[in-house]
Amino acid sequence: MSKKVLLGNEAIARGAYEAGCHVAAAYPGTPSTEILETIARDYRDIKSQWSPNEKVALEVVAGASIAGARALAAMKHVGLNVAADPLFTFSYTGVNGGMVIINADDPGAWSSQNEQDNRHFARAAKVPMIEPSGPAEAKEFVKLAFDISEQFDRPVIVRITTRIAHSQEIVELGEKKDVPVREFIRDPKKYVMIPAHARPRHKFIEEQLVKLKEYSNKSDLNRIEKGTTRRGIICNGVAYNYVKEVCPDDWVLKIGFIWPLPDDMIREFAGLVDEIIVVEELDPFIEEYVKAMGIKVRGKDIVPLLGELTPEIVDEALNKNRPLNSVPDYRNEIPGRPPQLCPGCPHAFVFEVLKKLDLHVNGDIGCYTLGVLPPYSAMHSQGCMGASIGMNLGFEKAHGPEMAAKSIAVIGDSTFIHSGITALIDLVYNKGTGTVLILDNRITAMTGHQDNPSTGKTLMGEDAYEIDLEQLVRAVGVKRVITVDPKNIEEFEKVVREEIAVREPSVIISLRKCVLIKN
Amino acid sequence: MKNVIFAGVGGQGVILASKILMEAAKNAGYGIKESEVHGMAQRGGSVDCHVRYGEKVYSPLIGKGHADYIVSLEILESMRKLDYLALDGTLIVSIEQINPAPVTVGTMKYPADLEEWIKSNVKNYKIVNTENAVKEVGSRKAMNIVMLGVLSKYLEFSMAEWETAIKNTVKDKFFDMNMKAFNAGRAF
Numbered sequence: 001m002s003k004k005v006l007l008g009n010e011a012i013a014r015g016a017y018e019a020g021c022h023v024a025a026a027y028p029g030t031p032s033t034e035i036l037e038t039i040a041r042d043y044r045d046i047k048s049q050w051s052p053n054e055k056v057a058l059e060v061v062a063g064a065s066i067a068g069a070r071a072l073a074a075m076k077h078v079g080l081n082v083a084a085d086p087l088f089t090f091s092y093t094g095v096n097g098g099m100v101i102i103n104a105d106d107p108g109a110w111s112s113q114n115e116q117d118n119r120h121f122a123r124a125a126k127v128p129m130i131e132p133s134g135p136a137e138a139k140e141f142v143k144l145a146f147d148i149s150e151q152f153d154r155p156v157i158v159r160i161t162t163r164i165a166h167s168q169e170i171v172e173l174g175e176k177k178d179v180p181v182r183e184f185i186r187d188p189k190k191y192v193m194i195p196a197h198a199r200p201r202h203k204f205i206e207e208q209l210v211k212l213k214e215y216s217n218k219s220d221l222n223r224i225e226k227g228t229t230r231r232g233i234i235c236n237g238v239a240y241n242y243v244k245e246v247c248p249d250d251w252v253l254k255i256g257f258i259w260p261l262p263d264d265m266i267r268e269f270a271g272l273v274d275e276i277i278v279v280e281e282l283d284p285f286i287e288e289y290v291k292a293m294g295i296k297v298r299g300k301d302i303v304p305l306l307g308e309l310t311p312e313i314v315d316e317a318l319n320k321n322r323p324l325n326s327v328p329d330y331r332n333e334i335p336g337r338p339p340q341l342c343p344g345c346p347h348a349f350v351f352e353v354l355k356k357l358d359l360h361v362n363g364d365i366g367c368y369t370l371g372v373l374p375p376y377s378a379m380h381s382q383g384c385m386g387a388s389i390g391m392n393l394g395f396e397k398a399h400g401p402e403m404a405a406k407s408i409a410v411i412g413d414s415t416f417i418h419s420g421i422t423a424l425i426d427l428v429y430n431k432g433t434g435t436v437l438i439l440d441n442r443i444t445a446m447t448g449h450q451d452n453p454s455t456g457k458t459l460m461g462e463d464a465y466e467i468d469l470e471q472l473v474r475a476v477g478v479k480r481v482i483t484v485d486p487k488n489i490e491e492f493e494k495v496v497r498e499e500i501a502v503r504e505p506s507v508i509i510s511l512r513k514c515v516l517i518k519n
Numbered sequence: 520m521k522n523v524i525f526a527g528v529g530g531q532g533v534i535l536a537s538k539i540l541m542e543a544a545k546n547a548g549y550g551i552k553e554s555e556v557h558g559m560a561q562r563g564g565s566v567d568c569h570v571r572y573g574e575k576v577y578s579p580l581i582g583k584g585h586a587d588y589i590v591s592l593e594i595l596e597s598m599r600k601l602d603y604l605a606l607d608g609t610l611i612v613s614i615e616q617i618n619p620a621p622v623t624v625g626t627m628k629y630p631a632d633l634e635e636w637i638k639s640n641v642k643n644y645k646i647v648n649t650e651n652a653v654k655e656v657g658s659r660k661a662m663n664i665v666m667l668g669v670l671s672k673y674l675e676f677s678m679a680e681w682e683t684a685i686k687n688t689v690k691d692k693f694f695d696m697n698m699k700a701f702n703a704g705r706a707f
C-alpha cells in the first residue's frame with residue numbers, strides 16, 4: 001500500500017472513494033470546501049456537484065441514498081443549519097445506500113460568522129455522529145460511516161473541525177471497494193413521512209439509537225489508553241492529540257463515537273481513575289452527559305469554553321502554571337494584518353460609492369463582507385447567507401419607505417442563488433420599495449473560487465446553463481433591473497442614487513469579474 | 520522531534536514551502552503533522568503553517584515556546600510568532616516588508632527597528648535579504664523556496680533528499696526554477 005501526505009479534507013475524499021461512494025454534493029464553505037474539490041479532481045467515478053445551497057445538497061444526497069447509492073454531503077457547520085430541515089426528516093426515513101454527512105465545525109471562527117458546536121445536531125436529529133482526531137483516522141471513519149449507515153439505516157454525520165480539515169499527515173491509501181448501487185424498492189411507510197408513517201418511524205429510530213449505543217460501547221472508535229497516574233482525561237477530536245502530548249502519563253478515554261456516547265465505557269473508565277477531566281472544544285457536550293450519568297467530572301471550569309484549544313491552553317488547564325519558554329515579546333504595538341480585498345477587486349469600487357453616499361448597508365457573506373473594515377467601513381449589519389435582502393426589507397418595515405431610500409441590500413452572486421432569491425420574492429410580494437445590489441463577480445470567490453449556477457460551469461468542469469440574473473430577477477416581479485460595471489464609478493454612483501430614490505423594488509447588478517479568476 | 524513554523528502573508532506561499540519539508544520528512548521515514556490556514560485570512564492576512572516531524576507526533580499545532588525554527592517570509596510577521604520560538608530556537612527571517620492595511624491607510628507606522636530588535640533579543644537568528652536571490656531566479660513568488668533553502672542548512676536532510684522532495688511536490692515545468700531558488704537560499 002502506498003502512503004501519501006494528505007490534508008484532512010483530501011483524506012475524507014479518499015475515504016469516500018475507498019468506500020465506493022457514488023454521489024457527492026456540497027455547497028462550498030471553509031473549512032469543508034476541499035472535500036468536494038478533491039473528489040472532483042481525483043476521484044472522477046464519483047458523481048460530484050456543487051449544489052446551490054446545503055439544503056439542496058443534502059436532499060440530492062438523500063435522494064441518491066434512498067435510490068440505492070452510497071452518497072456523501074459535505075458542509076461547514078452553518079451549512080448544516082441550512083440543511084437542518086432535510087436532516088431531521090431524512091433521519092426518520094433512514095437510508096437505502098449509505099448516507100454520510102461531513103460536518104466541519106470551526107472553533108475559533110477562523111473563517112465563519114459563529115463558532116457553533118454541531119454535536120448538538122446529532123443528538124437533536126437522533127443520528128449517529130463520529131469524530132476523528134486526524135486525517136488518517138478521518139479516512140477510516142468515513143468508510144466506517146458508510147457501513148454504520150447501512151447497518152443501522154441511519155444517516156451518519158462525521159464531524160471534523162478546522163484543525164482536522166486543514167492539517168496534514170501521512171495516510172495509508174487503501175483499495176476502492178466496489179459497491180453496487182442497490183435496488184430501490186418502493187416503501188412509502190419508510191420513505192413518505194406523513195404523520196401516520198412518521199410516528200412508527202420515530203419509534204424505529206429510538207430503537208436504533210439503543211442499538212447504536214451498544215455498538216458505541218463496543219466500538220474501537222472509543223478506547224481507553226492506560227496511564228500511570230490516577231487521573232483520567234476524556235477527550236475527542238483534535239484535543240486528543242494535545243492531551244497525549246502534554247499529559248502522556250494520564251489515563252485517556254478517547255471518544256470517537258460522539259453520539260450515542262458509550263455509557264458502559266465511560267463507567268468503566270470512571271472506575272479506573274480517581275479524578276476525571278473532560279477536554280473538549282466548545283460546549284460541555286460530553287461533560288454534561290457524563291455528569292448526568294452521576295459521575296463526577298471537571299471540564300469547562302478549567303478548559304476554555306470559547307475558541308479553539310491549543311497545546312499550550314490544554315497544558316495550562318491540565319498542568320497549571322508551566323512557564324512558557326519563549327523569547328520576550330516585541331515591545332511596540334505591531335500593526336495588525338486583517339484580510340483585505342485584492343488590489344483591483346470589483347467590490348472595492350462598489351464600497352467606495354456606498355461609503356460616499358453614506359447608505360445603511362445590509363450586507364451579506366462573501367469577499368464583500370470585508371467592506372465592513374477600513375478603508376470603507378461601509379457595512380452596518382449582516383448575519384447569515386442570504387439575510388441582506390430580508391433585513392433590508394425589515395428596515396423598511398420598521399421605519400417606512402423613507403428608510404428604503406437610505407439603505408441598500410448588498411449580496412454576492414453565489415449568495416443570491418444560495419438563499420437571496422426567496423427574500424427577493426418577499427420584497428416584491430410584500431410591497432417593499434428597497435434596492436438590492438447583486439455583486440456579480442462571476443464566481444464564488446470567498447471560499448476559493450468555485451463555480452456556481454451563474455458561472456456556466458459545473459464542479460466536474462462541464463458546461464452548464466448560465467443563469468441570467470437579470471431575467472431571473474425580472475421573473476419574480478422586479479421591473480427595474482440595471483446591470484452596470486462598478487469600475488465606471490460615476491455611472492455606478494448615478495445608478496445607485498436613482499434606484500434608491502424610486503419607490504419600487506429595484507435590483508442593480510454590479511457586473512465585474514473577480515481579479516483572481518484564471519483565464 | 521522538530522517543530523518548524525513558516526509565517527508570512529496570504530499569497531506568499533507558506534503552504535508550498537511546508538509541503539516540500541513534509542515530503543522530505545516523509546521520505547526520511549518520520550511521522551508528520553502539519554497545520555495550515557485556508558479561507559478568509561488568505562486574502563492578504565497573516566498566515567502560518569506549523570510542521571512537525573519525528574518518531575511519533577500527535578499535535579498538528581506547535582505549542583507556544585516549542586518551535587525549533589520560525590521561517591518568516593516577511594519581517595513584521597515574524598514578530599507575531601515570536602512567542603512560539605523556543606529559547607534555543609532559531610528565527611530565520613527575510614527583511615521583506617509588505618505593508619499591512621493599517622500602514623497603507625496611514626493609521627499606523629511600519630516599525631523601523633525590527634532588525635535591531637531581533638538582533639538584541641533573539642538568541643539565534645538569521646536575517647536575510649532575498650532581494651537579489653529572487654531577482655536572479657526571476658520570480659518574486661519563489662521567495663518561499665529561497666527561504667526553505669536557508670532553512671535546509673539547519674536540517675538533517677541531504678541535498679539529494681531535498682531535490683527529490685521538490686521534484687515530488689512542484690509541477691515539472693517549475694522544477695528548475697524552484698531548484699535555483701532553493702540553491703540561492705542555501706548560499707546565504
Ligand SMILES: Cc1ncc(C[n+]2csc(CCOP(=O)(O)OP(=O)(O)O)c2C)c(N)n1
Pocket residue numbers: 027028029030054076078079082112113365366367368385411412413414415416439441443444445446447
Ligand atoms: C450557510 C453557509 N454556507 C457557506 C458559507 C461559506 N461562504 C461564505 S461566503 C460564501 C460565498 C460567497 O460567494 P459570493 O456571494 O459570490 O461572494 P464573493 O465571495 O464571490 O464576493 C460562502 C460559500 C457560509 N458562510 N454560510
Ligand code: SF4
Pocket residue numbers: 340341342344345346347367441445446514515516562
Ligand atoms: S478574491 Fe476576487 S472578489 Fe475576493 S477580494 Fe479578491 S478580487 Fe475581490
